[in-house]
Amino acid sequence: MVPLSYYLLLSGILFVCGVLGFLIKRNIITIFMSIELMLNGVNLSFVAFAAHWHALRGQIFVFFVMVVAAAEAAVGLAIIIAVYRTRETLNVDQVNLLKL
């Protein structure tokens, strides 16, 4: 028997790692992956609460979070490709001017 707080703790650790990755990494793609890590942490806490309160809606919401994450990943990666084509760099520190 695993207490609910253990699941939430794991979800919190994943979320914290995602935030850390977002702050300290300099590659656009890695920053984007940290966002996906944050979303995964949140998904885990949704499923844990669904199991705790015997509400299937938690799992339905995870389904929707995954769909939105997929759409966001597709558009975000397309934007990254477009940015790479114009700026020739993937380093976030060098993409800091609106006009080239």
Next chain:
Amino acid sequence: MLHLILFLVFGAICVAGAINLLTQRHPIDSALSLVVVMASLAVEYLLLGAEFVAAVQVIVYAGAIMVLFVLVIMLLNAGVEERTKGSRIAVLLGVPGVVIAGVLVAWILLHRVNAAPVPIGAQPGDPRDIARILFHDFLLPFEITSVLIMIAILGAVVLASRPEAVVKRASAEASKAAPELVGAGKEH
């Protein structure tokens, strides 16, 4: 007992993958450690009884979204990350701050939240039951997400396609650089 062992083992794999994502310098290593995190999260979902969500996690997240990430990294030939002054400051200030915030959240979770045990397979997520709720109570959000996916596809195709001027300029340069090759093709 077995439940606790499985949870701890796969939880440790999750955390190890997340920390590996932070410490690796090449984006492809970070992407692969994220795949490991997602796969072990799928096992955690199975422990909580959410079998359909676990399967969808593997198919959609680990099998499609991360493949997209890996393909983009391959396409753009992303190299090793460089250490700049900005990144050093971010590590110096960011890591302690976020870790302190994380420890605070963990303390609250472990002491305040109702620590009721969640048995293995607590909420069975049979595809039949999920479908019943998804297509009855959540039909409107479902249809809206299908529109969202279509918009995302259109947006991705438009954003990632080469603009016309670049295509024409590239072909013009190629024919200027090697006119004899272009002419030779036409001769034959």
Next chain:
Amino acid sequence: MTIPAFIVISIIKSALVIFVLLTAVAYSVWLERKVSAHIQNRWGPTRVGPFGLLQPLADGFKFMFKEDLTQPHVYKPLYIAAPMIAVVLAITSISVVPFGNWLYIPEIHLGTWLGHTLTISEIETPLQITDINIGLLAILGITSMGVYGVALAGWSSNSKYSLLGGLRASAQMISYEVSLGISLIPILIKSGSFSLRDIVESQAHLHWNLWSTPYLYFPFGIIAFFTYLISAYAETNRTPFDLPEAESELVAGYHTEYSAMKFAMFFMAEYANMVTVACLATLLFFGGWMGPVFGPPILQMVLPLLWFGLKVFFFMFLYVWVRWTLPRFRYDQLMAFGWKFLLPLAVANVIFTALVVALRS
């Protein structure tokens, strides 16, 4: 059944199934060489053993003793991991495939020893490593993870042919994965369950004396069967969709820089994927292990396995036959076919089936 007995039986079943799968993979190489030879009006392997039946053994020895060249310019961790990922995923997907009915062995008394009576407890176990109720989704998930083996192999080899082959192969695999999944939806609508055992058993509803009604007989079943088969051929990178690994096109595509054992692992992964596709096709469309069953109980347990094996063999033969009969698609033709023809056809099939099932009930 007690937990220790369950664990022991699961280990025995897994070992047996993996052994049979690896043997099937080795002999599908033999099958390919023989069938392709006869299609091309020559003999194929005849020297090693009768009809060349020991040829896979000779091939295995050759691969083990070949020189394992590892170029200095490859990205080592992924270069070594990619074939392992491919092989492990290809073999894992056989774990949810049911081979036959339930196996029932009554209790056996072994006698007494030091005052304790020894018995082997009665065994009642399905002929399947595990019957999870999302079996079909599990296979789809494992197939979608199989793209990583190809993509990482192409990228880590650090060579232009490998990179191009890897990108093309992974783009082809993820495109046809969509139509693969959607083409299986009419079967799910009709049978009402993801579990592979339930799908096969729901095909036994209208049984005539010897034969059940497999899903192939329904019109939606035929369209679903052909879309599934075409998508599966493209998923496993087999002709006519094998541009990414064709020898005349990209040297050898994503496995150009691999030699000896690692190349053999890619080879094994491709044939193991073919075996999985053949197993799925028989389970979903041809009735799995259904067939004429007669005789004493021991024969009744063994005959379904025989029918299953024969149907899978037919699908492997079909794979080789198609490979050596049809020419190859060009890459843009391949992608256009997948997205512009196969996907709308699969979706139309789903709508049609859903309408028919909804209007009938």
